[in-house]
Amino acid sequence: MDSDDGFNSSQVSEDEFMEDQDSDVSLGEDSDFEMDQDDVGFESQDKDIKPSKHAYEIEFTVYSPAQIQSHQDKQIDEVSNILGQPPESTAILLRHARWNKERLIDQYMEKTEETLESAGLGESAENNPPRLEKVKGFVCDICCEDDPDMFTFAMKCGHRFCVDCYKQYLYTKIKDEGEAARIRCPGDGCNRIVDYKSLNLLVSDSLRDRYQELLMRTYVDDRENLRWCPAPNCVYAVQCGVKDRELARVVPTVHCDCGHFFCFGCSLNDHQPAPCSLVKKWLKKCEDDSETANWISANTKECPKCHSTIEKNGGCNHMTCRKCRHEFCWMCMGVWSEHGTSWYNCNRYEEKSGSEARDAQARSRQSLERYLHYYNRYANHEQSAKLDKDIYLKTEKKMTQLQNTTGMSWIEVQFLDSASQALQQCRQTLKWTYAFAYYLARNNLTEIFEDNQKDLELAVENLSEMFEKPIDQLKGLKVEMMDKTSYCTKRRIILLNDTAENLKNGNWDFIVQL
Amino acid sequence: MFASKRLQKELSKMQGKLPPGIEVVKAEDFSEWLMDIKVVDSNPLYAGETYRLKFAFSSNYPIEAPEVVFVQTTDRPIPWHPHIYSNGIICLDLLDRQGWSPVHNVESICVSLQSMLTSNTKKERPPGDENFVRYNTQRPRDISFVFHDNQV
Ligand SMILES: [Zn+2]
Ligand SMILES: [Zn+2]
Ligand SMILES: [Zn+2]
Ligand SMILES: [Zn+2]
Ligand SMILES: [Zn+2]
Ligand SMILES: [Zn+2]
Numbered sequence: 001m002d003s004d005d006g007f008n009s010s011q012v013s014e015d016e017f018m019e020d021q022d023s024d025v026s027l028g029e030d031s032d033f034e035m036d037q038d039d040v041g042f043e044s045q046d047k048d049i050k051p052s053k054h055a056y057e058i059e060f061t062v063y064s065p066a067q068i069q070s071h072q073d074k075q076i077d078e079v080s081n082i083l084g085q086p087p088e089s090t091a092i093l094l095r096h097a098r099w100n101k102e103r104l105i106d107q108y109m110e111k112t113e114e115t116l117e118s119a120g121l122g123e124s125a126e127n128n129p130p131r132l133e134k135v136k137g138f139v140c141d142i143c144c145e146d147d148p149d150m151f152t153f154a155m156k157c158g159h160r161f162c163v164d165c166y167k168q169y170l171y172t173k174i175k176d177e178g179e180a181a182r183i184r185c186p187g188d189g190c191n192r193i194v195d196y197k198s199l200n201l202l203v204s205d206s207l208r209d210r211y212q213e214l215l216m217r218t219y220v221d222d223r224e225n226l227r228w229c230p231a232p233n234c235v236y237a238v239q240c241g242v243k244d245r246e247l248a249r250v251v252p253t254v255h256c257d258c259g260h261f262f263c264f265g266c267s268l269n270d271h272q273p274a275p276c277s278l279v280k281k282w283l284k285k286c287e288d289d290s291e292t293a294n295w296i297s298a299n300t301k302e303c304p305k306c307h308s309t310i311e312k313n314g315g316c317n318h319m320t321c322r323k324c325r326h327e328f329c330w331m332c333m334g335v336w337s338e339h340g341t342s343w344y345n346c347n348r349y350e351e352k353s354g355s356e357a358r359d360a361q362a363r364s365r366q367s368l369e370r371y372l373h374y375y376n377r378y379a380n381h382e383q384s385a386k387l388d389k390d391i392y393l394k395t396e397k398k399m400t401q402l403q404n405t406t407g408m409s410w411i412e413v414q415f416l417d418s419a420s421q422a423l424q425q426c427r428q429t430l431k432w433t434y435a436f437a438y439y440l441a442r443n444n445l446t447e448i449f450e451d452n453q454k455d456l457e458l459a460v461e462n463l464s465e466m467f468e469k470p471i472d473q474l475k476g477l478k479v480e481m482m483d484k485t486s487y488c489t490k491r492r493i494i495l496l497n498d499t500a501e502n503l504k505n506g507n508w509d510f511i512v513q514l
Numbered sequence: 515m516f517a518s519k520r521l522q523k524e525l526s527k528m529q530g531k532l533p534p535g536i537e538v539v540k541a542e543d544f545s546e547w548l549m550d551i552k553v554v555d556s557n558p559l560y561a562g563e564t565y566r567l568k569f570a571f572s573s574n575y576p577i578e579a580p581e582v583v584f585v586q587t588t589d590r591p592i593p594w595h596p597h598i599y600s601n602g603i604i605c606l607d608l609l610d611r612q613g614w615s616p617v618h619n620v621e622s623i624c625v626s627l628q629s630m631l632t633s634n635t636k637k638e639r640p641p642g643d644e645n646f647v648r649y650n651t652q653r654p655r656d657i658s659f660v661f662h663d664n665q666v
Pocket of ligand 2: 157158186190192
């Protein structure tokens with residue numbers, strides 16, 4: 001492979017993560033975690049980007065639950081020393097302040113009693129801890145009971161309810177709704193947060209454990225620069241300095257240690273090169289227009305020449321009709337031989353000009369046509385990625401059999417694995433280039449983008465096609481396949497660098513507001 | 515159990531006296547009630563009309579908000595309002611998980627909806643009504659509405 005530069009885009013960060021793990025105990029003042037309150041702007045961040053990084057890559061770090069816990073403990077210790085409060089109370093204060101350490105310290109220094117009070121730690125709470133009471137003539141506004149022997153509870157706000165109702169309320173909030181640090185008083189419109197001591201008084205041990213667990217999660221939830229990996233059952237969190245307001249200029253794809261690529265901005269699967277807001281608009285549009293567009297992505301089509309039904313069973317878009325041997329492109333249904341020449345324009349939507357677009361009906365038809373053009377290609381790459389994967393898995397199975405019978409070593413078939421991964425990644429990128437293109441207004445940069453898109457698409461189809469070769473030929477195609485794999489990867493990097501660079505500099509014109 | 519005790523009490527209270535323009539239509543069990551409401555102040559948008567509300571309660575009511583929608587019958591239209599979809603789904607923060615307080619009850623919801631209609635002057639549906647009505651498959655409580663305009 002001649003270019004392994006950045007195929008695994010997370011390589012750098014993975015190494016950093018390993019170092020980080022080794023030196024976990026020594027995380028000092030200048031560790032990344034401490035930077036979170038600093039307002040690192042886009043420009044200042046720019047300077048920090050290492051030259052080895054590609055324009056579309058961003059800095060990030062992956063943290064394990066143990067590391068998160070230790071960072072959390074460290075923060076608590078530090079603030080505990082500054083405030084002179086025991087760690088237990090400090091933890092409550094920090095959670096109450098959404099882990100905004102500076103603001104908490106300022107507030108505490110300025111208005112100590114008020115700060116303690118609002119977190120449920122006030123002096124009155126010390127001398128006068130929350131307790132259950134029987135109150136004469138009391139009627140619970142939740143269950144409407146008025147039994148005089150009934151225990152009741154109220155926080156400082158005075159909204160009093162019977163203990164059973166309060167418990168039921170907390171149970172629902174914690175167990176069903178997963179709330180912890182910011183459960184509000186059940187009173188109508190009351191913003192008082194149920195503090196830890198009150199909670200302790202009212203909930204069972206098992207619920208308290210769940211509460212603790214959720215509290216621990218709020219540490220990550222409360223920080224703009226930390227995010228849980230959205231992969232199912234993944235326990236890692238990722239730290240990244242990209243702020244919400246920067247999302248029109250950067251698409252922050254991160255790579256979790258579990259293997260999942262996701263967007264730090266919106267937590268969806270990697271959607272480079274399309275910015276988060278376009279992704280959101282696009283997905284919404286696809287959902288709204290699903291009825292009109294559904295048939296397009298269907299798996300069967302007719303051969304444009306003999307009209308026999310053709311089913312797509314691999315990811316490759318180069319189709320050959322079994323019956324008449326007509327070769328055509330699955331996406332545009334055009335003749336395949338016309339693809340790959342200089343006037344190949346399967347990826348570009350040709351605007352119809354002039355008279356045809358005159359009346360409203362024609363315009364609306366044209367706008368639907370335009371959408372379908374991009375949607376068709378978007379959906380096709382999504383579908384093809386699945387088919388590519390299927391065919392790879394089948395191939396892999398056959399290769400294992402082959403290995404057993406011919407004694408070919410595992411290392412020798414690894415190239416298939418790399419090829420399959422590259423295909424998946426490139427199709428993912430291609431898919432989103434079509435959503436990106438849909439919202440793109442033509443300017444002098446569009447052509448370069450479309451050329452990059454076309455080049456990547458061709459590279460991908462060439463590689464994809466190889467998977468359809470008979471197994472016994474695959475071994476002989478190793479070198480060719482590796483070449484094609486690295487070419488795909490290279491084209492992907494070129495495309496992503498171009499889009500990222502221009503996005504950062506605000507050079508793209510979009511037909512919608514980002 | 516939790517819900518039935520409370521609903522029993524609400525019902526007996528409502529059978530005593532209800533604010534003008536609110537009526538119990540059907541309350542035979544503790545899972546679903548029907549209520550009728552009218553706009554009592556003069557508002558040309560709603561003059562002479564009666565609207566039917568369907569309340570669905572979970573066993574955890576009133577800790578959890580009930581699901582409340584307008585239902586259409588031959589003589590009960592869906593009222594025009596920029597927060598009421600034409601399928602009867604209501605976008606009101608009071609009925610949302612964040613805005614709900616267990617202190618509310620059927621009567622107070624009806625009163626809130628009455629006043630929401632009373633103060634409205636726009637014969638409009640929410641933006642995107644057509645698509646929402648066509649494609650929404652979520653239950654009202656699972657939809658995250660954005661309460662961008664609480665004045666209406
Ligand atoms: Zn009660
Ligand atoms: Zn309160
Ligand atoms: Zn993960
Ligand atoms: Zn995103
Ligand atoms: Zn044919
Ligand atoms: Zn084509």
